[in-house]
Amino acid sequence: MFAILVPDSSAKALSRYTEMVDDVIRTQAERLQQASELTRVRLKEMDLPDSILAVDGHSTLPADLREDVEAVQISGGPASLEAELQQLRDLKRVNQELLVHTEELLQKEATEDTQFRSQFGTRWTRPQSSTLTKNLQDRLNRFAANLKQAGESDVKIERSVRENSALMSILDRRPIESAIPSLAKPMMSLDATEDAIVGTLKQSLRQLENLGAQRAGLEDMLKEMKRKDDILPKLMTITGSYEDMFRKEISKYDHICEDISQNIEVQEQLLRQIQAQNEEFSTVFNLEDYKASREKCYNQIQAAISKYREIKENVNEGLKFYVTLQDAITNVKQQCSDFVMTRSIQCREMIEDVQRQMSGLSFQDRRNSGPYPSVHQPTATSSPPPQETHNPSHPHPQAPYYRPPEQLSRPGYSIPPYGPPPPYHTPHGQAPPQPYPPQAPQQQQPYSSWQQGSYYDPQGQQPRPPYTAPNPYLHPPQPQPPHQGSGYYRH
Secondary structure (H helix, E strand, O other), X not given: OHHHHOOHHHHHHHHHHHHHHHHHHHHHHHHHHHHHHHHHHHHHHOOOOHHHHHHOOOOOOOHHHHHHHHHHHHOOOHHHHHHHHHHHHHHHHHHHHHHHHHHHHHHHHHHHHHHHHHHHHHHOOOOOHHHHOHHHHHHHHHHHHHHHHHHHHHHHHHHHHHHOHHHHHHHHOOOHHHHOOOOOOOOOOOOOOHHHHHHHHHHHHXXXXXXXXXXXXXXXXXXXXXXXXXXXXXXXXXXXXXXXXXHHHHHHHHHHHHHHHHHHHHHHHHHHHHHHHHHHHHHHOOHHHHHHHHHHHHHHHHHHHHHHHHHHHHHHHHHHHHHHHHHHHXXXXXXXXXXXXXXHHHHXXXXXXXXXXXXXXXXXXXXXXXXXXXXXXXXXXXXXXXXOOOOOOOOOOOOOOOOOHHHHXXXXXXXXXXXXXXXXXXXXXXXOOOOOOOOOOOOOOOOHHHHOOOXXXXXXXXXXXXXXXXXXXXXXXXXXXXXXXXXXXXX
């Protein structure tokens, strides 16, 4: 459609003119940018306007340093370190208490096991606690060593906070610019021209600022003129040379280009003037000494930021360590609680088993060694013992040891749990009953509930068969090794 309405020659001429306008705008925009950059560099070399602001007490920080200070203050600053150190102390105390409580669980169970082992001798056949809890004790010892090492690190952190509190206190200044020294007037002045020098320099800086704003306006004028520049209607009606028309149309931008050139020239003159004024200002106000003290303040702020970040990182690492360690100790504590509960169930079962063994042996000894009748009493004919009725349809698999019928027929008689029972008193004229031949005890199953525990090691720790009580007189008990306790904490 455009090709139909606009002749080819006019379209090419329009493209050519557009390129010429773009070249003018691009060239002038580059000149404006170079002028602005030159101003920035020259002012920075003269330390302006910072030195003038310092006279009024409005010192500023470099942009990157100010961003670092703001990040420190947002995170709490040095004032928050004491609260975080208290968190470290609290977490350490919680971990220590948890570790001690876990250690006490194992020690209490080991003490009870040692007491029963001493009481029952070789009949107490289950493995010693120290052999089963070695892995748990090793882990608790490692936790204790980790806590000790972490405590030493905490001491170092607290010492670092105390030693660097004065250095880091500058970061708590709000605003941070208040920590920067101000540029004071000289103590002695002969002609009192300090205010005039400062006033003249400020005026020149304001003029330079106005030139910068003018340059921004000139660049906007160029862009706006290009937007409104439409020569297509003229191209459609022209009969002469396009070049003459281009020179005439492009000349519309000449006055803006002249304004740009004038702006740049005035700026160069003003910069030379400012440089001379600044030299006088530096001499009167002893600017070099001020720069040295200000640079020292910058370095102090930077050092405080570095030290704060170092301490903050160590504190965060300590908090993370204690939280992770607490989870690990809690896990081991649960394992120890399960172990103690399983051993407690096994202990009750084994006590009942040992009591039945001791009761069966005591009853056999009592029957075999009954008292002789008195010499003044007539000897009665002993009647044969009553025959025991065996009912095969009602077995008693849960009574592994033989219990004589007379034990069930005598009301009020009970076998004490420990020690031999009192002897029978044979009635007058009655012979003591003859003992029955001992019946072989039934075989008992090992402690299945303990074998299913996660801490049981069946290798070399299960009582060897047969599961019958050995005769303590034929096989005297061997001395047991002393119970070896372990652990970092002792109570």
